[in-house]
Amino acid sequence: MNTTKIVVTLSGHNDDEIKAEINKAKDSIDDFDIVEIRGDVFDALNREDHGKKVRFIIDSFKPLNKEIIYTYRTAREGGSGSKTTVEYEALLKAVCKSMDIDYIDIEVQSGDKITASVVETARENNVKCLMSNHDFKRTPDTEGILSVINKMDKLGGDIYKVAYFPKDEKDVIYVTEAVKTAKAEYGDKVVGISMGALGKRTRTAVGEASSVLTYGFVARDAAPGQIHVTELRKIFTK
Known part of the structure; x- marks a missing residue:
């Protein structure tokens, strides 16, 4: 039985885009x-308007x-966020304290102290920690990916998400093998994505190579290779 949960990413910048995305998502609510x-798409706003x-x-x-899930994706990991590490830490902590969220995405490259x-x-606000690492330029080998996941585990993550851009088929295999190995050790806590068209099958993997979460869209893709949530649901209910 497949246990992958489907995540819809909302990335509208202004009120009209946000409302349009919400309406589209509600049309595909199941x-x-x-x-x-x-x-990070609200980076130009002050804290109150954000x-x-x-x-x-x-x-x-x-x-x-x-x-x-609340995610502030920094520019170094493919997002539009430009906050300093101090501002990043303050924002994520404020969101945990003041927002009714279930998961906070924490980029482990922000540093061990900030992550901790x-x-x-x-933890104090009953929010789960989704540790993440993205690289749009390269894919580490399987051992390299596993070392990142092991670090996420040591830092107290509840879900470990790695996403890398592949240059060739070998890079996709690195991600797939890392997911299999990490799942065997940690259980259903791993998300492994090989981005773009080449790695699209990692977003729809089932069985031992499946991720605990897969990310899709309703209006616009927020990452290379994302698939519409309706198509994802069809795939995972076959």
């Missing part, structure tokens, strides 16, 4: 389990029994 809010946008999205889906600080705040 095709996803979790909503990911990309806070919070209003995030709360509006949360309030749109929490009554529909959807879990929420956010994890502590998350």
Whole structure:
């Protein structure tokens, strides 16, 4: 039985885009389990207005029994976030304290001290920690990927997400093999993505190579190779 949960990524920048994405998501409400809010798209806003946008999205889906992931993806990991590490830490801790979220995405490359600080705040507020690492330029070999996942485990993660851009088929295999090995050790806590068209099958893998989460879209893809949530649901219910 497949246990992969489908995450819909919302990345609208302004009120019109946000409302349009919410409406599209509600039209496909049975095709996803979790909503990911990309806070980095609100980078130009002050903290108060940022919070209003995030709360509006949360309030749109929490009554529909959807879990929420808050993600602030920095520019170094493929997002549009430009905050300093100090600002990044403060934002994630504030979101854990003030928002009704289920998961906080923490980029482990932000540093062990910052990660530990956010994890502590998350635990105090019953928020799960989704450790993440993205590289749009290269894919480590299987051992390299496993070392990142092992670090995520040591830092107290609840879910370990790695996403890399492949240059060739070998890179896709590195990700697939790492997922298999990490799942055997840690159970259903691993998300392994090989981005772009070449690695698209990692987003729909089943069995021993399946991820605990897969990310899709309803209006616009937020990462190379993302698949519409309706198509994902069809694949995972075959």
